[in-house]
Amino acid sequence: MMARFVSVSSCQFHFRFREVPPPSVTSYPRRFEVSDRRFPAIPIKCSSSEPENGEDSTPSLSSSSSSSTSEVSTSDSSTYNWYTGIGGIGMLDTAYLTYLKVTGSDAFCPIGGGTCGDVLNSDYAVVFGVPLPVIGFVMYGLVTALSAELGEGNLPFGISKTNGRFALFGITTAMASASAYFLYILSTKLSGSSCLYCLVSAFLSFSLFFLSVKDVKLQEIQQVVGLQICLAIIVVASLTASYSTAQPIPSRSGDIELPYFKTEITSASSPYAIALAKHLNSIGAKMYGAFWCSHCLEQKEMFGREAAKQLNYVECFPDGYKKGTKILKACADAGIEGFPTWIINDQVLSGEIELAQLAEMSGFSLDQANAANQLQ
The missing domain is CATH 1.20.1440.130 (VKOR domain)
Incomplete structure (x- = not known):
């Protein structure tokens, strides 16, 4: 009899005793009544479906946490x-x-x-x-x-x-x-x-x-x-x-007065520089500058004495500079903000520009340079 009791009691952990009570245990009502009150809130089944559901919820929470961490990290x-x-x-x-x-x-x-x-x-x-x-x-x-x-x-x-x-x-x-x-x-x-x-x-x-x-x-x-x-x-x-x-x-x-003076170009011109200067002049390219601007002089030195004479150069302060002096109207109309400034084919280039870049912007080709050399 005790063996039967142990056997039946052990099944209580795997089956819901209240739903299917074994007939063999009716002679022990008090013992099973206590047991029934002790485990009503913890239903345990022999089926494997419930643990799997519990396992599924854990990865879901972990995945959500991982996604949130990834967003913060990004x-x-x-x-x-x-x-x-x-x-x-x-x-x-x-x-x-x-x-x-x-x-x-x-x-x-x-x-x-x-x-x-x-x-x-x-x-x-x-x-x-x-x-x-x-x-x-x-x-x-x-x-x-x-x-x-x-x-x-x-x-x-x-x-x-x-x-x-x-x-x-x-x-x-x-x-x-x-x-x-x-x-x-x-x-x-x-x-x-x-x-x-x-x-x-x-x-x-x-x-x-x-x-x-x-x-x-x-x-x-x-x-x-x-x-x-x-x-x-x-x-x-x-x-x-x-x-x-x-x-x-x-x-x-407000404090400085500069009378106009001419700058002297000391470098000699190469055939390429002369041909480029003539080409720039022929397409209407203009160089805007000021007599006191050192970068304007350096730009002219790149061309040399002979080539610089061929450039269409616009002096924006031909009467010198002092307080109240206005920039030349041609420079103001062109929207000049600093020197030197090139306007080539309606494109504005500020600062000193290398001859190769000027040639590229103006469409000056090597064939034109060779032709100019042959003419000389």
């Missing part, structure tokens, strides 16, 4: 790609400004104002003895390198991703603070001077800052807002201390 990767791209452009811009600073040259002569050369040669282009473009290059380099590491999730020295994002936020805050201060200096101490590359650098710095604000989120910013304000104050105070003895440069448009 978003972070896109953000850090923007960091890297903008930082790379900033490195190119500041590298070129460093070149202009070291060589003391300028890429473009704007109408009636100071140039990047004037800005870069001023006392404000050096911070504690270090050229400002070099500092900018280093900062953009840090942003580019750090954002690339964050995108890959492989930070050095065991730095967590959260700390890496805060470091990036701190760097961009310092850059934006410095750029705002430089714009103030440019408008007050260097009034009358313009530097497009400097403005581009400031725009890139602000873009990186706003990108980092979006990346860090407002709730996290509130945790470090005091530190960021202190960092901005330190940057501005350091620049102010460095510029305490700097001297502002005069505005060219």
Whole structure:
């Protein structure tokens, strides 16, 4: 009898006893009544269908979590790609400004104002003895390198991703603070001077800052807002201390008077340059320039003495330059914004242009050059 009881009791874990009660256990009502009250909320079946359903729900939850993680990872990767791209452009811009600073040259002569050369040669282009473009290059380099590491999730020295994002936020805050201060200096101490590359650098710095604000989120910013304000104050105070003895440069448009003078071309012309100059003249191509523009003289030197005489050159300040002098009407009508400027087949080219590019833009062929050589 005990064996039968054990056998029947064990089946209670595999079948619902209340639905199909075995007739052999009716002599033990109290024992099974207790058992029935103990396990009503835990129905266990011998069928394998229920465990399979339970197993199916787990992968579904895991798949949903994996999909959410993948979306966040893709978003972070896109953000850090923007960091890297903008930082790379900033490195190119500041590298070129460093070149202009070291060589003391300028890429473009704007109408009636100071140039990047004037800005870069001023006392404000050096911070504690270090050229400002070099500092900018280093900062953009840090942003580019750090954002690339964050995108890959492989930070050095065991730095967590959260700390890496805060470091990036701190760097961009310092850059934006410095750029705002430089714009103030440019408008007050260097009034009358313009530097497009400097403005581009400031725009890139602000873009990186706003990108980092979006990346860090407002709730996290509130945790470090005091530190960021202190960092901005330190940057501005350091620049102010460095510029305490700097001297502002005069505005060219207001303080300088330049009487007109002729420039002398010293280089000899090649047959190719002469043929190209004649071709440019024949199709109505024009070169607009100013007597005081060094790049205009360098462009003429590319052609040489003989070829330069064949060019259709337009002097935009034939009576000299001083405050209130207006640019020649022909130059104003052409929309000239700086020198030298070429207009070839209704296409505008600014700055010094290589002879090969001028030939390509004007449709000057090698056969024409050979024919010109034979005529000579």
